[in-house]
Amino acid sequence: MPDKHVIKSEWKGDMTFEADVNGHKVMMDANIEGGGHDLGSSPKKLMLVALSGCTGMDVVSILKKMRIDIEKCQIEVQGDVADEHPKRYTKMHVIYKFTGKNLPMDKLQKAVNMSEETYCGVEAFYKMAIKVTSEIQIFES
């Protein structure tokens, strides 16, 4: 039997849903124009959040094993949205922003590649549907 993940979301009225992920609550709502109250994230944007966290955790743990000392890491994910229904993402771009002292681009790139090509289950899934590109930016601390 494969490993099975299960989450549940409860409707809270109007467009508000509250998900329970192993005890962690995630609020979702539409914005005012969409008939909601903007009480939480848009559901679709959580697809971008999932990618940021999945590849982010890979990269920081790989860099730790490589003994590369980063001070900050920010992952930005951009998604282009289709004009017509169903309004799905058609393309994504990930920007890895690392801050530290004399960070070696080749090692950062290797860590990112390992996540993109081998470990990140979210990225592997998304790449079955669309193109996902990335870039690395280094900031000196």
Add this chain to the structure above:
Amino acid sequence: MPDKHVIKSEWKGDMTFEADVNGHKVMMDANIEGGGHDLGSSPKKLMLVALSGCTGMDVVSILKKMRIDIEKCQIEVQGDVADEHPKRYTKMHVIYKFTGKNLPMDKLQKAVNMSEETYCGVEAFYKMAIKVTSEIQIFES
């Protein structure tokens, strides 16, 4: 130019990331076995959350237009996970649980179909990669 969505996630040490989605914070973390502190949702499970909220908002708003009065709505999403890296979802199943008085299955099914086939951008995306199935359960109030 297509509509572009952007989210950012900040590394908070160890495996913890905090995403910002238009001002809404979403915490992500690995569990203890995974080297984390279980301070937030697993990133991958947010893919299931995204699906629950996207189709959930569609369905409650379509039922409102149909003047079908539901008291509760819970969306459960199950995902089978691959055994080997990259550990991506290989199959998903959505259970729509509606509570109300004499709810008409045919109208509920129509609302779900409209979301699955026309409106839900998350489901349209996921179906490009894997099979997504669903069922409806009715609870009398």
